[in-house]
Amino acid sequence: MHLLFVSSLVPVANPSSGFGIANRAVLDGLVALGHRVSVVGYIEPGQTPAQEGPTHLLGEVELTNARVGAVTKLGWLLTALMKRTSLSSAKMLKVSAERIETLLAELQPFDGIILNSVQLPAAFASVFQKYPTIYVAHNVEAEAALANAERAGGRIERALFFREARYLEQYERQLTQAASHIWTFAEGDRFGFGYLMSDKASVLPLVTQWEAPAPLPAPRPQYDIGLIGTWSWKPNRIGLDWFLSRVVPQLAPDVTIAIAGQLAGTPAVSHPGVTFLGRVPDAHAFAASCGVIPLIAKSGSGVQLKTIEAFELGLATVATRQSLRGIDVIPSNCSIADQDAEFARLLTERVADLRAGESLRVSGALFHHAQKSRLLETLQEGLASLGREASQAKPPATGQPAAKERFAVHEGGKAR
Secondary structure, eight states: OEEEEEEEEOOBSSOOSHHHHHHHHHHHHHHHTTOEEEEEEEEOTTOOBSOSSOEEEEEEOOOOGGGSOHHHHHHHHHHHHHHTOOHHHHTTTTSOHHHHHHHHHHHOSOSEEEEESSHHHHHTHHHHTTSOEEEEESSOHHHHHHHHHHHOSSHHHHHHHHHHHHHHHHHHHHHHHHOSEEEESSGGGGGTTOHHHHTTEEEOOOOSSSSOOOOOOOOOOSEEEEEEOOTTSHHHHHHHHHIIIIIGGGSOTTOOEEEESOOSSOOOOOOTTEEEEESOSOHHHHHHTEEEEEEOOOSOOSOOHHHHHHHHTTOOEEEOGGGGTTOOOOOTTEEEOOSHHHHHHHHHHHHHHHHTTOOOOOOOHHHHHHHHHHHHHHHHHHHHHHHHHHHHOOOOOTTSOOOOOSOOSEETTEEO
């Protein structure tokens, strides 16, 4: 099959975010199954596309709020208000619908489009939904926006998140109803778009890299406890704030805790063992320097890529149940707790075991192999649904007026 992979951010050679890692896993899986994949989307500054094959860039864009200034954020907001669209889709409107139409015409013939997450597919839904599609739901984005609204610190921020949730709910409904199949990354998300949609949805197990990662060196830990993440993403920050405010105060003063990853404002922490490292050059080297990895998700949907990465590397972990969504088999060196006192107790026990000379790491190779095998099987099942729809559909002829779309979020560059 010839497939179009349409994404706000294209898969890149060295992904660092959870979104980027998931993109790369899906692309690698499609290619491993023998399909020809043409990629369409934006790229972040300084990144390199993952594949040497056909990648059609719409331009460079920085989407992370923590990395842009107030003027850029205000521009996104004004675009969203003027176009009556979500903030996430407003970021995609640096190109016109006509350019997308022309690009798709040039790429024909193709068998279908993989619509990766909501941002770019919603911005140009009237274009993409003329063709057979599969929708990839990294999260139930409307639910995540509602959760952010409920936790917002001020009335303006709360109102903006509620506004985002209303648009996202509309767009996700349109994209899932029009799709021949839906891929999610967690079992709970199969039902996030309604029970009628769950029958055509399946869960993609993920790997953080296509080949199994090499076992980490096991030096004496530099830090007792280590966390790394994209803390600018609201659900991640909620988990970090819970960990720092509720768990860390219950740990002994001599416990060392390293926190890697970009932070928009360093939290005030009284524990003497906490160190904020910012972005680190090598995430695996950082993980190797830590004795225990807390997995601290308290909100959000979709799978936690940091959880999968820790399991692939065989690292000792203490995890909330929210951190384990989308994962069926839990390694023996993962302890589970949701209450802050129990979480702190388990961390204290693991640190004591390490200081006593006990090795807490296990092999992650079997976990990685099982995940990859199930990923390929699930991709194949979804593509079979796409193939059946593609065989019945006739794409609009180049240069001819298109039939009226079943759903249209944007028409002529303006929302309606």
